[in-house]
Amino acid sequence: MKLPINKLFKGKSSSETKVKYIQIDENSKQNANVDAKEENKEEATTICPKCKQEFKKQEIKDNLNVCVACGHHYVISAEKRIRTLVDKGTFKPLKCKVAFTNPLDYPDYEGKITELQEKTGLDEAVLAGVGKIDGYEAVIAVMSSKFLMGSMGIAVGEKITNAVEYADRKKLPLIIFTASGGARMQEGILSLMQMAKTSAAVEKFNNNGGLYVSVLTHPTTGGVTASFATLGDITLAEPEALIGFAGPRVIEQTIGQKLPEGFQRSEFQQEHGFVDQIVPREKMRETLAHILRLHCKRGK
């Protein structure tokens, strides 16, 4: 089923104030690992990759895709992330749809994109819009690792840049949830250029006094780490997310040894000074609200 994103988010009226946590839509077909297979919904189970215990998928789904026993964070879809983050009915996607383009004439690329669009209900690897968190309005962009590993090509770069520019024009805070394997190989050098494009937009926003909160989620690597992901005024990370520039396999090949346990994980990045706070998913909404509140009160 294709998700009618516009309908989902426009909701009823935005006058319903400050709903703490929005009920997760039982009928959502958004497919984190836990919601992958459809048949026998009630009975379907999953084994947590961390604690190896077996749970009903529904149980995990109802817990923001977080393991109820060990707190392992499963992948969460962009749509569900936003739904569980913003005040009910306040999210409106930005109008920025980018036409498919294939500068390298990469084989089977268009078919792959179409297939992913149908599967995820997203038009590209990022979903951006305006919404309220605990009453505070912000531009929110969420990348989806399910869309070609959240890789950044022209469309993703444009949608991110557009979101930054929108926040700049409207003087709104900007929150970006990153999840990406890096620049998109299929679009070659023009993907690489998106790193400069997005970073320049963030810098302009920054120089105009805008607040940018970057939330690093699993995985954030390559050209996204080396551009807007690490340019936040405040950098948060979900627990145990892989965050790095070079991928672990490449590093292991280069140095010829196994990497230590926990290398490039959120906790490692925090220890080395690149993350302000690690925030579990259940605390994300209130943490973001806290940050937005602190930036609202500055003297006018």
Added chain:
Amino acid sequence: MVKEIDAKINEIDNQIEELKKAEVLDEAQLYVLKRQRHDLVKMCKNIGPHDKVFLARHKKRPKITEYIDNIFDDFFEQQGDLLGKEDGSIFGGIATYHGVPVTIIGHRKGNDLNENLKCNFGMPGPEGYRKALRLMKQAEKFGRPIVTFIDTPGAYPGLEAETNGQGSAIATNLAKMSALKVPVVAIVTGEGSRGGALAIGVANSVLMLENAVYSILSPEGYATILWKDSSRSDEACEMMKLTAQDLKSFKVIDDIIPEPIGGAHMNPKAVYKTVDRYLKRELEKYAKMNEEELSKHRYKKFRNIDADYLKVL
């Protein structure tokens, strides 16, 4: 193809050397060898992308230190990121260019193994990028134009580099470079690979030597991703569109600096002269712009760099 020709040229060069060592110079033989060499070089006229990758990586290809010696005067080297480390893979300092002080920054590759170990084969860690940024901010303070030389297999994918924030260092450079208030001209002289190249490449003008390459990943890496087979890198070269001609048509670079047939190392002196001519033209163009115009020009350039392929519905 060029690889094989290059090997043959090398062989002839060695024979010529030997010949010259002899007590009595065999002029006839020398003539024959020179003639053969000339014909071989001429065969390098129409070459494919994988030949260009070979030339871009050629160990005799002119390097940043040689460009500085031959194009600039009065060079003063600057080292260190002032944060705890000197990274030899980024070379930089101040020099005069036609009488005007400029800041020069670039990747450094060595001429032999020993030199290469010192500069990590031109693969910077975050400290190198932070040093580059320090020099750029200083150039901005003193109103000096910035010239960068890009020649790297990429940022170093190592344990320490990751620990010290490789991604964040590159990102910061991209952001800060975009807003610099002085002219920035980047020249891709050899391999421009990945974010590690772009990290000193956010320039008002990006020039590229005729046989240089600039890409999202090495062809070997691309072949690995595409076919799980790094030996198919020649095919990847064709597909990636990484030559100066490709990038010019993408409008990712502004101009192509011609090279002698057979590559820059065939006649470095000629290359320095041509690079000088192109660089002078670019810097003269920007000398007329004020601070705001310069940063706006650069911002716009990268904001619209994909304009030919971007259609917002």
